[in-house]
Amino acid sequence: MKPSGHRRGASLFRIQGTLAPRPRAILWVLSFLVPLLAWSAVSYVPWIWHPLVEVSEPGDVRWFTPGMRVDEQAFDRANALVAKNAGTLAVGTPANPVFLPAPHEVARALFTSFATPPRLSEEMWLHESLLHSMRTIALGFLISSLIGIPLGIACGAIPAMARLSEPFLEFFRYLPAPAFGALCVAVLGINDAPKIAIIFIGTFFQQVLVVANTVRRVEPSLIEAAQTLGAPPRHQLLRVVVPASIADLYTDQRVLLGWAWTYLVVAELIGTSSGITYFINLQAKYRAYDNVMAAILIIGVVGLGSDLVLAWIGRRLFPWRKDAKPGLGALFRRRSGKPVVLEGAA
Amino acid sequence: MTDRPAPALPVADEATAARLDRMRGREKVLEVKSLGKTFESSQGPVEALRDVSFSVHRREFLCIVGASGCGKSTLVRLLAGLEESTSGEILVDGRPVDGPGRDRGMVFQGYTLFPWLTVVRNVAFGLEMSGMGRGAADSEAREWIDLVGLRGFEDNYPHQLSGGMKQRVAIARSLAARPRVLLMDEPFGALDAQTRAQMQSHLLQIWKNVDITIVFITHDLDEAVYLSDRILVLDPRPGRVREHLEVPVPRPRSFEQIVSSAFQGTRARLDHLIHPPQPVHDIERIPMVRFTVVGDEVE
Structure with missing residues (x-):
């Protein structure tokens, strides 16, 4: 074996190494392919499991x-x-x-569950259930963000605000959101409101603390520089603290949205069950586990898909970042940057 | 410690003496009166500065030097208003300083450009803070960018610039806010030697073209002599004024002057003030394992 070939193989798993585009793509595919192959092996090879x-x-x-x-x-x-x-x-x-359907059964169910009308007229189509779930998450997350992000920024920027609110929030975030289910139903009724409230409770307290921590990491010398340039406190906050942390805050919201998804199923069980959870429970009742698996997969696909879309947007939203890609960023600046000649003008 | 006296400061030539005379005749832009600063720490109070007094005249270039731990940075942060003094007062144009303000610009050692703003938006920041509209601020900012020699880089982001270029933008950004005094806290400390030398001559050029008084912190004695009219030497722990000395090197400055007797004499005196000669230890007595025989040749 050539020494160089040997070194290349070893370098793939090097600590803090960098990956070329090709291995990156291959590994991405493998990370999905390996579990799928394991599932296929258990499903199709007769001497593996099959009790x-x-x-x-x-x-x-x-x-x-x-x-x-x-x-x-x-x-x-x-x-x-x-x-x-x-x-x-x-x-x-x-x-x-029966609760472990084979991949092809789930794939078929994925198709048919969208294509088949519900068994009873008052039941929902799968895509309707899914849209209903996405609406619940979106509303819960939106309401949480509208209050949580400004409050988090205030806590991160102003120590007195942090001291006033964070000890209580730290306590409250240990209270499991589903525990408030009964209370939410009593106060908000049995329809969508308590479900949105559960998503809110599950997201909000983490959100304030996460946002506050990100804002606290803003380089203090940036604020000091603004002070020596005569920026009043309002501008120190709006024109330094907020833009300095906004790209990291965007990433935080992506992670938090992921957490909101994990509260979805619990939230939808509260009151009258609804959305994708209702679909899953109904199919389990019919013992249609291929449909159940399909619905669970769909939650994963929608969650991952929305995160990938948000990541794609994020790379184009903040043109000052080193990993920025041109695109949406052009909307935010008046003229495009010129090619850089680093040492030239010295 | 030996009692060997510090080398005397070389005598300035006539033109330089006259220039320094004129400088002393100008009004005082910055006055510092018996300034003291004590930090509270877990091990009790730590006195960082004690009874520091000096003044800076209009258009003067003052360097503050001292060994590490002498409170240089504390002093400049007090001047900027970023920290509160424990005693004494600071006057700018006769008005006492209370917190940071536009009358004292600051260039930091680290890069403090706003990463989310292009070069022109960075420089326009202070102008907008003074109530100027965006268009007017941008066009004035472009003039300042020209002044620091960065035309063509107006629309780049800071991460696309080299260290020296970033500090040029930082200087332009501070100057654009039209401060009375420009405070510089080891601004070239992070740069490589070559860029540093370029930035030093560049700063003198800017200083010549702009009506600005500069207070410059450094631990590099050559830099201090090369740049300044007057040098304030601080003693460490707690920081106190050891000596004011007027630099007898003629202007305009150039790197050829480094070998001149005026430059070297000033340099020698500074070196003596900051690093007083220590008694020589008997090195032979120190027990030490001999690691090498090849190395014997190096001395």
Whole structure:
């Protein structure tokens, strides 16, 4: 082996190493492919797991019906009994429990769950459930942000504000949001309001503290520089503290939005269950676990998708960042930057 | 400590003496009267500055030098109004200083440009703070950018600039706010030697073209002699004024003067004041493992 080839292989997992675009893309695909392959292996390779037998021909076993899944030992015992009486043996294939559908079943369910009308007229289509869930999250997160971000900025910038509000917020954020479910229903009724309130409670307290911490990391010398340039406190806040932290605050909101998603299912169970959670519970009741898995996957896809979109926007929103990409940033400046000649003008 | 006296300051030539005379005749822009600063720490109070008094005349270039820990930075932060003094007072044009203000610009050692603003927006910041509209502020900012030699970089962001260029922008940004005094806290400390030398001559050029009084903190004695009219030497722990000395080197300054007797004499005196000769230890007595035999050749 060439020494250079050996070094390249080793460098892929080097501590704090950098990744070229190709390995980056390959690893991204692998991170999804590996779990998918594991799932496929468990689903399609008969000797991996498969603790049950799916009956295809009941034979003379009276309590068997085609399509029934029984424990492997129970299947053997029943067949042994039939064999003793010289009856027809039941035939079956190794199978997994019904709650672990194979990838292709879930993929089919993904398609059909969007394409099939609901079984009862008052039930919702999957996409309607999904939109309802997204609306709940958006409203909860929006209300939280409208109060939480300004309060967090105030806490981060003004120590007295932090001292006044943070000890209580620190205490309150340990109270689990779902615990307020009953209270929210009592106060806000059984429809969407208590669900939005749970998302709010789950997000708000973290949000204020996270925003405050980010704002506290603003370089003090930037504020001092503004002071020596004659900036009054209002401008120190609005024209230094806020822009200095806004790019990091944007990233914080992406993380917080992810947390809001984790509160979604609990929130939707409160009062009358609704949205994607209602769909999941209903399908579980019908024992349509392929639909359940499909719905769970959809939550993941929508969550990851929205984060990727926000990341993409973020790289274009703050043109002063080193990793900035041109695009939306052009909206915020009047003229584009000229090519840089670093040492030239010295 | 030995009693060897400090080398005497060289005598200024006639033209330089006359220039320094004229400088002393100008009005005092900055007056510092028995300034003291004590910090409260967990180990009790720490006295950083004691009874510091001096004044700076209009258009003067004053350097403050001293060993590390002599309170140079504390002093300049007090002058800027970023810290409150424990005793004494600071007057700018006869008015006492109370907090930071536009009359005292500051250039910091670290880069304190606003990363989210382009060069022209950075320089226009102080102008806008004084109530100027955006358009007027931008066009005036462009003139200041020209002055520091950065035409063509108006629309770049700070992270696209080299260290020296960033400090030029910082100087332009401070000057644009039209301060009476420009305070500079080791502004070239983070630059490499070559850029540093360029920035020193550049600063003198700017100082010549703009009606500004400069108070410049440095620990680099060559830099102090090269730049200033007068040097304030501080003693450490607590910081006190050791000596004022007027630099007898003629202006305009150039790097060729470094070898002149006026320059070297001033440099030698400063060096003696800041690093008084220590008694020589008997090095031979110090027990030390011999690590090398090859190294024996180096001395």
